[in-house]
Amino acid sequence: xxxxxxxxxxxxxxxxxxxxxxxxxxxxxxxxxxxxxxxxxxxxxxxxxxxxxxxxxxxxxxxxxxxxxxxxxxxxxxxxxxxxxxxxxxxxxxxxxxxxxxxxxxxxxxxxxxxxxxxxxxxxxxxxxxxxxxxxxxxxxxxxxxxxxxxxxxxxxxxxxxxxxxxxxxxxxxxxxxxxxxxxxxxxxxxxxxxxxxxxxxxxxxxxxxxxxxxxxxxxxxxxxxxxxxxxxxxxxxxxxxxxxxxxxxxxxxxxxxxxxxxxxxxxxxxxxxxxxxxxxxxxxxxxxxxxxxxxxxxxxxxxxxxxxxxxxxxxxxxxxxxxxxxxxxxxxxxxxxxxxxxxxxxxxxxxxxxxxxxxxxxxxxxxxxxxxxxxxxxxxxxxxxxxxxxxxxxxxxxxxxxxxxxxxxxxxxxxxxxxxxxxxxxxxxxxxxxxxxxxxxxxxxxxxxxxxxxxxxxxxxxxxxxxxxxxxxxxxxxxxxxxxxxxxxxxxxxxxxxxxxxxxxxxxxxxxxxxxxxxxxxxxxxxxxxxxxxxxxxxxxxxxxxxxxxxxxxxxxxxxxxxxxxxxxxxxxxxxxxxxxxxxxxxxxxxxxxxxxxxxxxxxxxxxxxxxxxxxxxxxxxxxxxxxxxxxxxxxxxxxxxxxxxxxxxxxxxxxxxxxxxxxxxxxxxxxxxxxxxxxxxxxxxxxxxxxxxxxxxxxxxxxxxxxxxxxxxxxxxxxxxxxxxxxxxxxxxxxxxxxxxx
Numbered sequence: 001x002x003x004x005x006x007x008x009x010x011x012x013x014x015x016x017x018x019x020x021x022x023x024x025x026x027x028x029x030x031x032x033x034x035x036x037x038x039x040x041x042x043x044x045x046x047x048x049x050x051x052x053x054x055x056x057x058x059x060x061x062x063x064x065x066x067x068x069x070x071x072x073x074x075x076x077x078x079x080x081x082x083x084x085x086x087x088x089x090x091x092x093x094x095x096x097x098x099x100x101x102x103x104x105x106x107x108x109x110x111x112x113x114x115x116x117x118x119x120x121x122x123x124x125x126x127x128x129x130x131x132x133x134x135x136x137x138x139x140x141x142x143x144x145x146x147x148x149x150x151x152x153x154x155x156x157x158x159x160x161x162x163x164x165x166x167x168x169x170x171x172x173x174x175x176x177x178x179x180x181x182x183x184x185x186x187x188x189x190x191x192x193x194x195x196x197x198x199x200x201x202x203x204x205x206x207x208x209x210x211x212x213x214x215x216x217x218x219x220x221x222x223x224x225x226x227x228x229x230x231x232x233x234x235x236x237x238x239x240x241x242x243x244x245x246x247x248x249x250x251x252x253x254x255x256x257x258x259x260x261x262x263x264x265x266x267x268x269x270x271x272x273x274x275x276x277x278x279x280x281x282x283x284x285x286x287x288x289x290x291x292x293x294x295x296x297x298x299x300x301x302x303x304x305x306x307x308x309x310x311x312x313x314x315x316x317x318x319x320x321x322x323x324x325x326x327x328x329x330x331x332x333x334x335x336x337x338x339x340x341x342x343x344x345x346x347x348x349x350x351x352x353x354x355x356x357x358x359x360x361x362x363x364x365x366x367x368x369x370x371x372x373x374x375x376x377x378x379x380x381x382x383x384x385x386x387x388x389x390x391x392x393x394x395x396x397x398x399x400x401x402x403x404x405x406x407x408x409x410x411x412x413x414x415x416x417x418x419x420x421x422x423x424x425x426x427x428x429x430x431x432x433x434x435x436x437x438x439x440x441x442x443x444x445x446x447x448x449x450x451x452x453x454x455x456x457x458x459x460x461x462x463x464x465x466x467x468x469x470x471x472x473x474x475x476x477x478x479x480x481x482x483x484x485x486x487x488x489x490x491x492x493x494x495x496x497x498x499x500x501x502x503x504x505x506x507x508x509x510x511x512x513x514x515x516x517x518x519x520x521x522x523x524x525x526x527x528x529x530x531x532x533x534x535x536x537x538x539x540x541x542x543x544x545x546x547x548x549x550x551x552x553x554x555x556x557x558x559x560x561x562x563x564x565x566x567x568x569x570x571x572x573x574x575x576x577x578x579x580x581x582x583x584x585x586x587x588x589x590x591x592x593x594x595x596x597x598x599x600x601x602x603x604x605x606x607x608x609x610x611x612x613x614x615x616x617x618x619x620x621x622x623x624x625x626x627x628x629x630x631x632x633x634x635x636x637x638x639x640x641x642x643x644x645x646x647x648x649x650x651x652x653x654x655x656x657x658x659x660x661x662x663x664x665x666x667x668x669x670x671x672x673x674x675x676x677x678x679x680x681x682x683x684x685x686x687x688x689x690x691x692x693x694x695x696x697x698x699x700x701x702x703x704x705x706x707x708x709x710x711x712x713x714x715x716x717x718x719x720x721x722x723x724x725x726x727x728x729x730x731x732x733x734x735x736x737x738x739x740x741x742x743x744x
Contacts, residue, residue: 048067050067050074050075050092050094051067051075051077052067054067054075054077054092054134055067055077058082058131059090059092059129059131059132059134059136060129060131061081061082061083062079062080062081062082062088062090062129062136062138063079063080063082064077064078064079064090064092065077065078065079065080066078068089074091074092074093074094074136075091075092075094076089076090076091076092077089077090077091077092078141079138079141081126081138087141088126088138088139088140088141089123089138089139089140089141089142090136090137090138090139091136091137091139092134092135092136093134093135093136108128111125111128111137113181114137114139116179116181117175117176117179117181119171119172119175119176120198120200121168121169121171121172121175121198121199121200121201122172122175122176122200122201122202123139123140123142123192123200123201123202123203124139124140125137125138125139125140126138126139126140139202142192142194142200142202143194143195144192144193144194144195144200145192145193146188146189146190146191146192146193147165147188147189147191147192147193147199147254147257147258148187148188148189148257149189150193151188151257151258151261152261155261156258156259156260156261156289157258157259158291159259159291159292159293159296159329160326160329160331161197161258162255162258162259163296163322163325163326163329163331163333164197164199164326164331164333164334164335165191165193165199165258166251166254166255166258166318166322167318167319167322167323167326167333167335168198168199168200168335169186169191169199169201169251169254170248170251170315170316170318170319170322171315171319171335172200172201173186173201173244173247173248173251173315174314174315174316174319176244177244177314177315182242182243182244182246182247183201183247184235184239184242184246184247185203185227185250186201186230186247186250186251186254187227187229187230187250187253187254188254188257188258190202190203191254228270228273228274229253229263229265229266229273230250230253230254230263231250231274231277232245232246232249232250232277232308233249233277233278233306234246234308236274236277236278236454236455236487237278237454237455237487237488237489238454238455238488238489239455241455243308244314244315245308245311245312245313246308247315248303248311248312248315248318249303249304249305249308249311251303251318252300252302252303252304252311253303253304255285255299255300255303256282256285256300256304259285259289259292259300260285260288260289264276264282264283264304265277265280265282269426269449269450270426270430270452272450274452274454274487275452275485275487278306278487279306282300282301282304284297285297285300293325293328293329295321295324295325295328296325299318299321299322299325303318319335323335408420408432408433408435408436408437409436409437409438409439410422410428410431410432410436410437410438410439411438411439411441411463412424412425412428412438412439412440412441412442412446412468413441413442414442422438424446424448424449425438425448425451425460425470426448426449426451429451429452429453429458432456432458433456434455434456434457434458434489435456435457435458436456436458436459437458437459437461438458438459438460438461439461439462439463440460440461440462440463440466440468440470440496441463441466441468442463442466442468443466443467443468444467444468444469445469445470445471445499446468446469446470446471447471447472447473448470448471448472448483449472450472450474450482450483450484450485451483451484451485452484452485452486452487453484453485453486453487453489453490453491453517454486454487454488454489455487455488455489456489456490457489457490457491457492458489458490458491458492459491459492459493459494460491460492460493460494460496461492461493461494461495461496462494462495462496467497468496468497469496469497469498469499469525470483470496470497470498470499471499471500471501472484472498472499472500472501472510473500473501474500474501474502474503474508481503481507481508481509481512482508482509482510482511482512482548483498483500483509483510483511484498484510484511484512485511485512485514486511486512486513486514486517486518486519487514487517488514488516488517489517489518490517490518490519490520491517491518491519491520492520492521492522493519493520493521493522493524494521494522494523494524495522495523495524496524497524497525497526497527498510498524498525498526498527499526499527499528499529500527500528500529500544500546500571501529502528502543502544502572502573507543508543508544508545509544509545509546509547509548509577510526510528510545510546510547511546511547511548512548513547513548513549513550513560513562513584514560515549515550515558515559515560515582515583516558516559516560517560517561518560518561518562518563519547519561519562519563520562520563520564521563521564521565521567522564522565522566522567523565523566523567524566524567524568525567525568525570526546526567526568526569526570526571527569527570527571528544528546528570528571528572528573528595529571529572543573544571544572544573544574544597545573545574545575545576545577546569546571546573546574546575546576546595547562547575547576547577548576548577548578549576549577549578549579549582549584550577550578550579550580550581550582550612558583559583559584559585560582560583560584560585561584561585561586561587562576562584562585562586562587562588563586563587564586564587564588564589564591565588565589565590565591566589566590566591567588567590567591568591568592569591569592569593569594569595570592570594570595571594571595571596572595572596572597573595573596573597574595574597574598574599574600574601574627575593575595575597575598575599575600575625576599576600576601576614577600577601577602577603578600578601578602578603578612578614578642579602579603579604579605579612579638580603580605580606580612580638581605581606581609581610581611581612581640582612582613583610583612583613583614584612584613584614584615585614585615585617586614586615586616586617587617588616588617588618588619588621589619589620589621590619590620590621591621591622592621592622592623592624593621593622593623593624593625594622594624594625595624595625595626596626596627597625597626597627598625598627598628598629598630598631599623599625599629599630600614600616600629600630600631600644601630601631601632601633602614602630602631602632602633602642602643602644603633603634603635603638603642604633604634604635604638604639604640604641604642604666605638605640605641605642606638606640607638607639607640608640609640610640611640611641611642611643612640612642612643613642613643613644613645614642614643614644614645615644615645615646616644616645616646616647616648617647617648618646618647618648618649618651619648619649619650619651620649620650620651621651621652622651622652622654623651623652623653623654624653624654625654625655626656627659628655628659628660628661628662628663628689629653629655629661629662630644630661630662630663631662631663631664631665632644632662632663632664632665632666632673632676632677633664633665633666634665634666634667634668635666635667636667639666639667641666641668641672641673641676642676643676643677644662644676644677644678645677645678646677646678646679646680647680648679648680648681648682648684649681649682649683649684650682650683650684651684651685652684652685652687653684653685653686653687654687654688654719655686655687655688655689656688656689656719657688657689657690657717658689659688659689659691660689660691660692660693660694660703661686661689661691661692661693662677662679662692662693662694663693663694663696664676664677664693664694664695664696664697665695665696665697666696666697667697667698668697668698669697669698669699670695670697670699670702672697673695673697674695677693681713684713684714685714685716686706686713686714686715686716687715687716687717687718687719688717688718688719690705690706690707690715690717691703691704691705691706692704692705692706692708692709692713
């Protein structure tokens with residue numbers, strides 16, 4: 001007799017609860033709806049726990065014989081359909097996602113998208129269902145080995161098999177593309193090769209349709225990035241921007257894996273891999289093999305182009321090239337030859353021919369709608385209660401406030417055990433979606449590996465009652481050479497101290513900003529401190545940087561933005577560095593910046609390109625910079641002159657005597673330098689150095705003292721009123737590593 005499934009719910013059912021009888025279940029179209037009192041709850045959350053809890057039990061008419069692994073959002077079982085006596089695959093939604101509205105939508109989305117597709121190279125969906133609180137999808141069970149295991153066990157594939165499997169997956173993508181479906185998770189483990197030698201694409205867990213008619217894309221509130229080894233640059237920046245060309249990039253990475261035994265960017269952390277997909281040229285696929293035809297090497301290079309417009313525009317075009325290469329080798333791929341010219345647009349069908357496949361899809365869609373309607377009717381008592389996010393009650397109807405419904409909180413804690421708990425910032429950034437909050441629920445200093453934010457708006461904040469500091473140590477030669485890299489999107493930091501221990505080789509930064517990225521900070525502390533081996537009072541600026549702009553992010557010319565309120569930036573190095581023709585805007589209110597270097601360095605732009613341009617708005621802040629406030633440099637390799645526009649209100653500037661507030665250096669003429677800097681002051685105070693600006697270009701050096709500035713600036717040649725002594729006498733990090741929050 002089949003064993004009923006354990007329930008994942010948190011009801012008050014006792015251990016003596018009676019399982020519903022088989023007669024109490026409805027078996028219409030493979031959908032099972034449980035009746036009666038559910039069996040005892042089971043605390044199963046991980047894939048392995050779900051596997052152990054459900055293996056040997058039944059969900060509706062499906063006997064779960066064997067747990068075979070985790071896929072996307074749930075656990076996958078080899079099962080028997082007792083109604084039709086056939087082997088099927090059943091994916092069960094994980095426990096912690098069963099009460100999550102967004103995850104249920106994604107689960108439903110996977111079933112609906114899979115139902116749209118009917119191709120011999122794509123795994124088919126049979127049914128969806130729900131039983132005893134477990135949601136599941138029933139798929140065709142495909143006998144075979146996935147490409148990942150095949151290559152790991154047997155080594156790189158020969159060229160004919162690599163061509164065949166790539167062409168077959170490309171055919172599957174062409175079929176999906178014609179129906180408006182983007183897979184977004186193409187990788188070797190999602191491609192199963194049958195004993196007959198056919199490659200079949202599975203797992204639509206991240207797939208999507210284009211957003212139409214105001215219907216939100218599920219990515220907005222519930223979509224993860226994908227897989228770091230195979231993700232396209234544009235999908236890493238914004239999953240909603242991915243189209244079939246993104247799938248082709250991932251297929252190119254998979255082809256690279258088939259031929260070499262490793263993905264194009266196999267080394268480094270997840271953060272480093274994301275940046276390599278964005279910026280680094282992949283190694284040659286023929287570097288360690290002499291049997292790769294040049295034409296195939298060119299195909300791989302085209303698939304892995306950073307810009308979507310430079311790749312194949314359709315899977316059909318890729319198939320055509322693969323067939324040509326195979327023909328040159330005397331290999332018959334036995335695939336459909338879709339005319340490339342026609343593949344640019346979906347092929348039209350006669351309306352009458354659509355009914356044979358549209359009818360089951362319509363039935364399935366109606367079944368799904370009924371299923372989820374019943375599910376939420378049964379849970380309507382829960383919807384009536386207010387939902388609490390980060391300690392604040394929000395409306396029970398999240399759709400009434402889109403911003404609230406998209407905002408989830410992940411907590412960095414010691415020994416994570418609850419839903420939403422994570423062990424590190426790096427882990428939080430893997431699971432967090434656009435609009436989410438990451439809370440640091442600890443006090444003291446924690447070490448973190450370098451992290452990346454791409455294509456999302458996230459908030460990093462201190463949990464109530466905690467005083468956290470995240471410390472980043474950038475290894476020598478590390479990439480990225482930054483604690484936090486914001487490729488695109490927005491990162492807001494509230495009350496969390498961020499500390500950088502710079503690399504001994506120099507060049508490291510606390511933040512790297514891509515063009516168009518935004519960094520916001522409020523009432524927090526940014527620090528750059530040398531390791532303990534440094535001697536107090538002897539620290540030099542080095543090459544360390546708090547914020548570096550100019551990170552390449554495609555061809556965008558958008559402005560990188562920094563907004564800081566009440567922020568303390570203390571330590572060695574320079575606060576802001578901009579180069580490569582970057583446009584940056586900085587708005588700083590309150591707080592102070594005390595550095596062993598300058599506040600700002602701006603390098604020239606490339607020849608024939610735009611100049612690096614920085615606009616500063618400073619209010620009620622203290623700027624104490626040991627090497628001067630700003631340095632603007634152009635050179636023969638970066639000859640386009642940088643520019644600076646400053647508006648300052650009620651700020652205090654401290655510069656050591658003998659130096660200059662602003663220095664311009666390079667190969668330009670004095671007249672050009674003079675117009676490159678604009679300074680508007682209201683109520684400011686300047687202490688120390690007597691030189692306002694120095695120009696050291698192609699002509700004789702030129703200096704402008706504070707007394708020669710018009711309108712006049714308030715200047716005092718001495719630096720007074722500093723209660724802490726020398727403002728640049730940075731202490732070594734204390735052994736206790738206790739966070740410091742100096743007063744402004």
